[in-house]
Amino acid sequence: MNTGRKLTVALAAIAAMGVAASPAFADNMYGPGVTDTSIKIGNTMPYSGPAAAYGAIGKSISAYFDKINKENGGINGRKIEFISLDDGYSPPKTKEQTRKLVEQDKVLIVFQGLGTPTQSAVHAYMNHKKVPQLFVATGATKWGDPKNFPWTMGWQPSYQTEGQLFATYVLENVKDAKIGILYQNDDYGKDYVKGMKDVLGDKADKMIVAEESYEVTDPTINSQVIKLKDSGANVFFNVATPKFAAQAIKKVRELNWDPVFLNNSVSNSVGSVYKPAGLENSKGVISLQYYQDITDPAIFDTEPYKKWKAFMTEYYPDGDQSSSFTAYGYLVAQTMEQVLKQAGDNLTRENVMKEAANLDLKLDLMLPGVDIKTSPTDFFPIESMMPIQFDGEKFVSLGKVVSVN
Known part of the structure; x- marks a missing residue:
């Protein structure tokens, strides 16, 4: 009897502690991977x-x-x-x-x-x-x-937004544009192309004179760039990750091709793209940006x-x-x-x-x-993004921050 009474008292005490503690636990709602610290x-x-x-x-x-x-x-x-x-x-x-x-x-x-x-x-x-x-x-x-x-x-x-902004830039700034596009053959590359075509509308078939894709496992994109140059394009829309973007810049200059060079923002990096490609080679490349250029002395x-x-x-x-x-x-x-x-x-x-x-x-x-x-x-x-151009040392604004909305 005494043992049973002690057990009952102990259980009651534990229950009371649980009731007292529950408001504190309710203050902190945790998912996996979270503790108090x-x-x-x-x-x-x-x-x-x-x-x-x-x-x-x-x-x-x-x-x-x-x-x-x-x-x-x-x-x-x-x-x-x-x-x-x-x-x-x-x-x-x-x-x-x-x-x-x-x-x-x-x-x-x-x-x-x-x-x-x-x-x-x-x-x-x-x-x-x-x-x-x-x-x-x-x-x-x-x-x-x-x-x-x-x-x-x-x-x-979004890549489609960026593609739309690039298309708007071409329509407003490039006379008799003939666009050649290099893109990664996946959703990343295709989103950019779709965005550009959405803005060009019924002009797309005439203005886009060539499209060349590459796989991420390809060693180089040299052959694609040569085909784009041979198409007669005077605008090069480069939709590539850094390794291939740097290769594209080098190859364009080796071919003495001088198109309006549009480079997607994900490869718009001085340290990771333009330096490996050569700063002089990268001069004149146009891109879009939404945060400050950390290489700009200004x-x-x-x-x-x-x-x-x-x-x-x-x-x-x-x-x-x-x-x-x-x-x-x-x-x-x-x-x-x-x-x-x-x-x-x-x-x-x-x-x-x-x-x-x-x-x-x-x-x-x-x-x-x-x-x-x-x-x-x-x-x-x-x-929202701003069109910018690399001058061989830093980026220079080509206009104000713009949005497709």
Whole structure:
């Protein structure tokens, strides 16, 4: 009898403790990968393979999270554990690494996975698992489809938007344009081409005189560039990742071809593209941009540049300070930081996606007039860009920030 009474009292005490503790537990709502002191964030990045130049983005993001962990103790008191895995820009490897992040590492989200073919390979999986595939590092239009894929969101301007802006530039600035297009043979390349054709409309068949595609496994694109030159094109629209963009610039100059050279923004980097291609060779290349040119001496005395340079010097000292990819990584990491700040202690996957779809953010390294805005029906955070031209040392504005909206 005494033993039974003691057991009853003990159970009552435990129950009372549970009731007392439940309001405190209710204050913090956690998804996988979250504790009172940490948040696990996953990522896949091509640190090797044909798109390895983009690895600077992953390293910049990691450095930024190191910064906020050291200087701020993390976000809302939780340090970021950033698990970034190499997928070599290979879709099968991306599948393998993403499954590891979700099923073994138990990350809260996968953030900034890079590449259209690679992220397409896990698009359905992430949405089936209801894991945020957040701020995907590709401008494919498919990342902005909240109705059918509510767990996926891009970050940079969509490739179709960019293609539309390039077409507008040609219509307004190039007389008797004959366009030759080099593009990667996947959704990434095809999105740009579609955007351009959408704006050219019924003029597209006449104005586009040649289209040549390449595979990411191709060693070079020299033969494609030769065919485009031979087509009589006086505008070259280069839709390529950094390795092939640099090859294209070199080959165009070797052929003594002097078209209006349009280079997509994902390869608009002094350090990763124009230096390898040759700065003199790259002179005159036209592109589009939405954040400040970190190689422009005109911004060296500004506070945003000084903050970025101090960050690079302390947290990513071996990073290439002439590569726009380091600025890109810095900015997208700040965007992720803001989402987690807004989420507060409600760190479920559902609430992280809700906050990602509720942004109205100005980042100080962005070009004036370019904001980050989202809503439950708008998963395209950045929709404005500025036409720019490389003068052999830095980028020069060719007009104001424009949008297709």
